Amino acid sequence: MSIVESVSSERSLLQIEDLTLAFGGVQALAGVGFSVAPGSITSVIGPNGAGKTSLFNTISGFYRPACGSIRLEGRDITRLPAPKRAALGVARSFQNIALFRGMTVLDNIKLGRHCHLRTNVFDALLYFGRARREEMQLRAEIEERVIDFLEIDHIRHAPVASLPYGLQKRVEMARALAMQPKIVLLDEPVAGMNREETEDMARFILDLRAEWGVTVLMVEHDMGMVMDLSDRVVVLNFGQVIAQGTPAQVQNDPEVIRAYLGSGRVDELRRRLAGARAECPA
Amino acid sequence: MSFDWLFLLEISLAGLGTGALYALTGLAFVVIYKATRVVNLAIGEMLMIGAYVFFAFAAGFALPVWVAIVAAIAGGGLLGAFVERTMIRPMLGESPISVFMVTVGLGSILVGLVELIWTADPRRLPEFLPNEPIFVGDAYVSPKVFYGFWVAALLIVALLIVFRFWRGGVALRATASDQAAAWSMGIDVPRVFSLSWIVAGMIAAVAGIVVGAIGGISSTMGIFGLTVLVVVIFGGLDSIAGALVGGLFIGLVEAWAGAYLGGEFKVLAVFTLLVLILMVRPYGLFGTHEIERL
Numbered sequence: 001m002s003i004v005e006s007v008s009s010e011r012s013l014l015q016i017e018d019l020t021l022a023f024g025g026v027q028a029l030a031g032v033g034f035s036v037a038p039g040s041i042t043s044v045i046g047p048n049g050a051g052k053t054s055l056f057n058t059i060s061g062f063y064r065p066a067c068g069s070i071r072l073e074g075r076d077i078t079r080l081p082a083p084k085r086a087a088l089g090v091a092r093s094f095q096n097i098a099l100f101r102g103m104t105v106l107d108n109i110k111l112g113r114h115c116h117l118r119t120n121v122f123d124a125l126l127y128f129g130r131a132r133r134e135e136m137q138l139r140a141e142i143e144e145r146v147i148d149f150l151e152i153d154h155i156r157h158a159p160v161a162s163l164p165y166g167l168q169k170r171v172e173m174a175r176a177l178a179m180q181p182k183i184v185l186l187d188e189p190v191a192g193m194n195r196e197e198t199e200d201m202a203r204f205i206l207d208l209r210a211e212w213g214v215t216v217l218m219v220e221h222d223m224g225m226v227m228d229l230s231d232r233v234v235v236l237n238f239g240q241v242i243a244q245g246t247p248a249q250v251q252n253d254p255e256v257i258r259a260y261l262g263s264g265r266v267d268e269l270r271r272r273l274a275g276a277r278a279e280c281p282a
Numbered sequence: 283m284s285f286d287w288l289f290l291l292e293i294s295l296a297g298l299g300t301g302a303l304y305a306l307t308g309l310a311f312v313v314i315y316k317a318t319r320v321v322n323l324a325i326g327e328m329l330m331i332g333a334y335v336f337f338a339f340a341a342g343f344a345l346p347v348w349v350a351i352v353a354a355i356a357g358g359g360l361l362g363a364f365v366e367r368t369m370i371r372p373m374l375g376e377s378p379i380s381v382f383m384v385t386v387g388l389g390s391i392l393v394g395l396v397e398l399i400w401t402a403d404p405r406r407l408p409e410f411l412p413n414e415p416i417f418v419g420d421a422y423v424s425p426k427v428f429y430g431f432w433v434a435a436l437l438i439v440a441l442l443i444v445f446r447f448w449r450g451g452v453a454l455r456a457t458a459s460d461q462a463a464a465w466s467m468g469i470d471v472p473r474v475f476s477l478s479w480i481v482a483g484m485i486a487a488v489a490g491i492v493v494g495a496i497g498g499i500s501s502t503m504g505i506f507g508l509t510v511l512v513v514v515i516f517g518g519l520d521s522i523a524g525a526l527v528g529g530l531f532i533g534l535v536e537a538w539a540g541a542y543l544g545g546e547f548k549v550l551a552v553f554t555l556l557v558l559i560l561m562v563r564p565y566g567l568f569g570t571h572e573i574e575r576l
Contacts, residue, residue: 060466086468098463100456111456114449114468179467 013038013215014059014183019068020280021051021058021239028054029065030239036183036232039209041216043226045250046236047259052219053095055236056185059217060092061085067280072182089182093172093189095219099160105171106156109146112178149211150174150204166197173204177212184208186218190225198222202229227251235259291421293541294534299427301533302434303489307506308513308525309438310485315519316458317478319378320370323385325486326507327392328365332358332487333407333494333503334396340408347410354487362483366476389504396501404500411495430492437488438526441481445522450477458520509536512556518569527567 012035021029028051036042044052057063059070061082070078077085091112100108147153150170155163160171169189176184189205190198202225208214220226226233227247235243235250237259243250250256307329314322322328335357339350369388373381411429415422445451456464457474465471490499493506513532517524532552539551559566 062462062465081470082465083468083470086466092466094463094466098460098466100459100463102459103455111452111464111467111469114453114456175467 011038012036013073014217015069015071015074016055016059017069017071019055019058019065019070021054021063021065027239029058029068031068032236032239032241033068034234034241034244036215036217038182038215039213040231041205041209041218041229042232042234043230044217044219044234044236045221045223045226046242050236050259051239052236053187054239056092056187056219060090060185086179086181089180090185091176091179091181091183092185093169093176093187095187095191097165097168097172099168099172099175101161102159104157104159105152105163105174106147108160108171109174109178112146112175146174146177149177149207166193166200169193169201170204173208177208177214181214183215183217186216186220188219188221190220190222198225205229288420289541291419292423293537295418295421295423296427297534297537298530299423299431299533300536301530302431302438303493303506303529304510304513304533305526305529306434306438307486307489307510308517308529309441309522310482310489311510311514312517312520312522312525313454313478313485314482315514316522317454318366318370318475320385321378321382321519322482323382323507323511324365324389324392324504325482325510326504327389328358328361328483328486329490329493329506330396330499330501330504331361331392332483332490333499334400334490335487336491336494337400337405337407337499340410341405347408351488351491354491355484358483358485358487358490359480360483362479362481362486363476365483366479370479371472371475389507393501393504400501402501404498406498407491407494424496426496430496433488433492437485441485442522450474454478509552512552514566515556516559516566518566520570521566521568524566524568 014036016035017033019029019032020027032051032055034042044055046052054063058065061077061080061084065078068078069076072085072088072090075088077088077090080088100111103111147156150173152167152170152174155167155171160168163171173184173186173189176186186205190201193201205216205218206229208216230247233244233247233250234241235253235256242255242259243253245253307325310328311322311325314320314325332354336350336354339345339353340347345353365388369384370381373384411426413425416425416428417423445454453464453469453474454477456467456469457471461471464474490503493503497503509532510529513528514525516532517526517528532555535555536548536552540548543551
């Protein structure tokens with residue numbers, strides 16, 4: 001068993017083990033564990049309040065888990081601050097769009113490169129040498145690839161606040177992509193989108209893997225999209241993983257059906273809530 | 283009876299001279315507010331400390347003026363770093379009013395510190411600016427005000443360039459816009475907080491040296507900060523452009539009120555303006571509309 005586990009952790013890009021997070025008496029995550037294979041699209045689903053966004057915030061470094069570990073390519077990143085994780089290749093988007101308002105699309109995308117830039121103030125004052133070369137290289141790379149890829153060339157110089165919702169989501173994805181991440185965490189990439197926009201976004205997510213080799217971990221409520229795109233689905237409920245596997249496996253899992261539709265039995269709900277109180281090993 | 287245009291020009295130039303210093307100090311205020319959302323009422327006292335550090339090095343230790351200027355700027359930066367780390371960072375997440383009150387207390391502490399070390403007597407800084415009278419056209423401008431204006435103007439331009447192109451400046455703008463997003467993009471937000479206080483402390487020190495060179499230094503010179511507060515409320519707390527325009531405008535209004543109504547009307551004019559602004563545009567000329575109210 002231990003051999004199997006070590007093999008699986010070598011092959012996974014992101015390995016989550018026994019992750020526990022509590023806000024006062026509310027257990028947001030209780031011993032969550034799963035792994036994300038490199039180059040895969042993994043979706044995290046679950047009813048509202050299941051702990052999906054908490055999980056994302058813990059992976060990207062906004063919350064410190066009480067116990068458990070997060071490994072990126074075998075390296076333990078559980079205690080690293082968010083900016084360090086960004087530099088190592090964890091990028092994310094937010095459920096409520098978090099673009100830098102008051103800046104243009106291009107400025108926002110450029111900021112995605114921030115974590116990789118190495119210049120000091122004297123370079124920048126002179127605006128020669130390293131800073132300039134970096135700037136040129138950065139611009140070329142971003143303009144050629146990210147903007148083309150996400151088809152936002154026409155709004156390059158538009159202030160982000162003026163854009164419609166769907167495009168803002170796309171700019172946010174572009175910004176994450178400009179970080180050249182190993183893994184992108186997408187928090188509800190198609191929430192509030194119409195059918196057409198959703199299809200566009202689904203195409204971008206598939207191309208993200210095909211063209212950029214980026215691994216995708218997403219939280220999404222659009223079940224059609226989740227089942228179509230995902231290689232693997234992880235189902236959370238009450239902060240626990242209740243099922244994981246291929247979309248087909250998960251769809252037929254009685255636990256999952258109960259989680260979404262309910263079993264109609266109050267005693268079972270009580271039992272489940274009591275079971276969700278995982279303790280950290282001392 | 284004809285209107286004395288030359289007189290108007292002279293006092294306007296003097297007003298712009300003071301206004302540039304208001305703008306510079308306003309910039310220090312705005313940098314802190316933009317990055318950390320802290321209303322720093324102690325900006326005038328930080329300016330005073332800069333002036334006194336300069337005084338200590340230039341007059342006390344009789345070092346060359348340039349050494350003293352560098353020492354004062356470094357001192358201002360250190361003060362900013364110290365204040366941020368020990369008083370502001372622990373208040374993270376507290377209500378804006380509480381943090382605001384901390385800065386009020388900080389102002390009192392700094393005044394007390396100055397009075398302990400240098401007593402409350404006003405002092406004169408050693409002369410270091412050229413002294414020959416300057417004429418713009420026919421209008422006479424006091425040389426100190428003239429050079430003070432250019433020092434402030436050059437520093438403001440330099441800062442604007444740095445904020446525009448240096449990645450620390452970009453990080454500052456990003457942090458000002460969305461802290462969570464900045465944090466997830468690899469921007470070290472706490473370091474941006476420190477940086478903004480250090481930069482503000484250094485700017486305030488330069489402004490303090492110039493203000494002190496023009497009018498002398500005393501433990502009450504922090505009152506300068508009150509006018510700066512009017513300037514940034516006028517321009518918008520989070521607007522650098524607002525601080526610049528507001529600084530020059532308030533400088534002019536103050537000079538005109540002093541010349542045509544009498545010296546005692548200077549403060550009255552400035553604060554009447556404040557009341558008007560708060561009634562008409564409470565977020566300032568260029569400020570963001572949804573700024574929280576104190």
